[in-house]
Amino acid sequence: MTINVVLADDHNIVRHALKNILSGSNTYNVVGEASTADESVQLVDQLHPDILVLDIGLPQRSGNDVILHLKKSNSPTKIAVLSMYDDELKVQQAIQYGADGYILKNCSPDEFLGALTKIANGEKFVPSQFTHLLNASSNTEQLDNDPLNALSPREREMFFLLVEGLPNRVIAKQLYISPRTVETHRARVIKKLNLNNNADLIRYAIKHGLVTV
Numbered sequence: 100m101t102i103n104v105v106l107a108d109d110h111n112i113v114r115h116a117l118k119n120i121l122s123g124s125n126t127y128n129v130v131g132e133a134s135t136a137d138e139s140v141q142l143v144d145q146l147h148p149d150i151l152v153l154d155i156g157l158p159q160r161s162g163n164d165v166i167l168h169l170k171k172s173n174s175p176t177k178i179a180v181l182s183m184y185d186d187e188l189k190v191q192q193a194i195q196y197g198a199d200g201y202i203l204k205n206c207s208p209d210e211f212l213g214a215l216t217k218i219a220n221g222e223k224f225v226p227s228q229f230t231h232l233l234n235a236s237s238n239t240e241q242l243d244n245d246p247l248n249a250l251s252p253r254e255r256e257m258f259f260l261l262v263e264g265l266p267n268r269v270i271a272k273q274l275y276i277s278p279r280t281v282e283t284h285r286a287r288v289i290k291k292l293n294l295n296n297n298a299d300l301i302r303y304a305i306k307h308g309l310v311t312v
Contacts, residue, residue, distance in 0.1 A: 102219050105131040105146060107139040108154040120208045136160045140168055143176050150219060155182040160259045163196050163308045167245050170197035179218050190229045192308040200224035246307040249291045257284040261297055262304045
């Protein structure tokens, strides 16, 4: 059985290396490549791959938000996070948000393929030092843990633009709305998250692993 894979990493050389590893196996077929969070979501929606190999540190918004988006949309695609971060909090966040596995970028090609095989077979995978985290919550609890669950899709989009530090006029131009509408959305986002200002938004995003620093 062929397992179709989408690769999502903002570094071309990483995607190229992963593709070479997967092409050396008769099991895996790379059907798409993405360099941003939005491209990742679009390719999964279009191609319905068996596995998304997802870099947690994508630009604009983190891989964690991609996980949340796909799980809330009931996508059957399994998500294998690929990360350089050997950090318990980041592993815990990814698993709680719904990732099916967390693979470190310093693993060997054989370890990478072995991890993907486990994930494809419906098992969870994390590095051995983090196996205690696999007793995490069920899917329903994971969705309840979405730190942006209170926001509408438009407000969620606004959240990430605000966290980037973009001025209202730039956001307005990007979304084809007026600066006054941007300010209205900004105020709603801050209120719904029980925050006070843009600095709080940035701290909130970092705390919940929604952006990388």
